Amino acid sequence: MKLQRQVKLLIWSITGILAVVLLMSVFWFLAQEMTREDFDTSGQENGGQYQDSVAPVDFPPLDTATDLWTAQDLSRVSPSDKEKVEYGKALIANTATYLGPKGSVAQITNGMNCQNCHLQAGTQPYGVNFGSSWSLYPKSHSQQKGDESTEDLYMRVSSCFERSLNGIAPSKGSKEMQSILAYINFVGGNVAKGKKAKGSGIYEVPFLSRAADPNRGKLIYAKKCVSCHLENGAGQLAADGKSYQYPPLWGDHSYNEAAGMYRLSKFAGYVKANMPQGASFRSPLLSDEESWDLAAFVNSQPRPARKLNKSSLHISKKYFDDPFGPFADGFSEKQHKYGPFKPIQEKSKL
Numbered sequence: 001m002k003l004q005r006q007v008k009l010l011i012w013s014i015t016g017i018l019a020v021v022l023l024m025s026v027f028w029f030l031a032q033e034m035t036r037e038d039f040d041t042s043g044q045e046n047g048g049q050y051q052d053s054v055a056p057v058d059f060p061p062l063d064t065a066t067d068l069w070t071a072q073d074l075s076r077v078s079p080s081d082k083e084k085v086e087y088g089k090a091l092i093a094n095t096a097t098y099l100g101p102k103g104s105v106a107q108i109t110n111g112m113n114c115q116n117c118h119l120q121a122g123t124q125p126y127g128v129n130f131g132s133s134w135s136l137y138p139k140s141h142s143q144q145k146g147d148e149s150t151e152d153l154y155m156r157v158s159s160c161f162e163r164s165l166n167g168i169a170p171s172k173g174s175k176e177m178q179s180i181l182a183y184i185n186f187v188g189g190n191v192a193k194g195k196k197a198k199g200s201g202i203y204e205v206p207f208l209s210r211a212a213d214p215n216r217g218k219l220i221y222a223k224k225c226v227s228c229h230l231e232n233g234a235g236q237l238a239a240d241g242k243s244y245q246y247p248p249l250w251g252d253h254s255y256n257e258a259a260g261m262y263r264l265s266k267f268a269g270y271v272k273a274n275m276p277q278g279a280s281f282r283s284p285l286l287s288d289e290e291s292w293d294l295a296a297f298v299n300s301q302p303r304p305a306r307k308l309n310k311s312s313l314h315i316s317k318k319y320f321d322d323p324f325g326p327f328a329d330g331f332s333e334k335q336h337k338y339g340p341f342k343p344i345q346e347k348s349k350l
């Protein structure tokens with residue numbers, strides 16, 4: 001019976017095709033599983049629960065040197081500069097009071113204070129201090145073309161006004177700008193020109209071998225940051241309603257995408273040495289992994305866009321963690337943002 005044979009043939013071929021499809025899906029699934037194991041950055045092994053590193057944790061100090069930079073004492077300011085330097089300090093500590101959305105002098109910044117990042121008015125070791133500002137500015141930047149290739153302190157301060165405070169910088173000749181510059185130059189005036197002060201700037205957290213993971217960061221944030229910076233990242237205003245008791249980490253009033261803090265290494269280094277409040281470089285409260293994952297989470301939340309003259313950058317000389325392409329090295333924007341950074345740095349050294 002011809003028909004019966006044809007039906008049999010048809011059934012066999014369908015079974016055959018199904019078997020092949022089944023086998024292929026099994027292989028595909030296995031391959032997926034294997035890559036997931038190799039590059040597991042999800043932290044989901046425990047049913048999605050973030051596991052504390054064995055609590056309570058005593059992380060080692062980040063620096064045990066006894067000769068870290070300390071700011072030049074304000075009592076040594078010459079009488080003629082006293083008022084200026086003191087006003088400069090006040091502007092850095094309480095920027096919003098003078099220049100915030102309800103500022104008494106002008107309304108040109110987002111409500112944050114310089115001191116929210118430059119802790120203790122820029123004098124705290126590994127708290128983004130101004131120890132090397134007088135000694136190392138003006139700086140030359142191979143990253144920038146033309147006029148921007150030499151950056152003096154006025155340009156650097158302006159850049160924090162425009163990016164970190166997502167606002168407008170006071171003009172160069174203004175009393176405010178001159179006072180800020182006088183203060184920064186004074187506190188770091190005890191460091192030899194050309195020398196980097198010990199403990200100045202931001203701590204460099206060792207690279208992870210994996211990409212930093214926003215999902216993991218989110219779970220850590222919920223445990224260790226949310227009480228002050230809140231679930232929506234907006235922080236909390238102080239009683240005067242003019243400045244922040246707990247500054248925002250994302251959203252309309254936070255630093256913009258061109259700010260230093262938007263680079264993962266800077267954020268990770270800042271929080272490793274200073275957050276949650278109470279931590280310091282002497283007694284850090286976050287592991288390296290937590291610091292990177294928090295950076296990935298916070299810097300993947302919405303914030304004001306960057307305003308940058310893109311064409312002024314040499315693409316072959318971007319920072320390893322500059323998250324905006326184009327790049328000359330072939331790594332993706334995603335890898336430049338979250339890592340792993342080791343391969344990027346190794347390639348840039350070739």
Ligand code: HEC
Nearest residue numbers: 113114117132133156157160161164201202255260261266
């Ligand atoms: C959101 C955080 C943040 C705020 C707010 C902020 N800055 Fe910065 N600032 C940074 C970061 C990050 C750097 C880069 C530090 C580094 O790379 O070591 C920086 C660098 C600087 C430097 C260069 C320091 C050096 O020696 O290299 C100066 C000067 C400076 N800021 C001044 C200011 C002033 C003045 C304000 C307020 C008008 C301000 N910043 C507000 C984050 C901030």
Ligand code: HEC
Nearest residue numbers: 115116117224225228245246247248249271275276277294
């Ligand atoms: C107990 C309250 C508290 C907790 C908890 C806390 N912070 Fe903060 N944070 C602050 C305060 C206060 C400042 C501003 C410091 C100053 O002005 O001296 C700050 C500043 C910051 C800044 C720089 C300023 C800005 O708004 O961009 C970052 C980044 C930051 N915190 C991240 C974190 C992260 C991440 C965590 C969780 C690990 C955390 N903080 C936990 C109180 C807290």
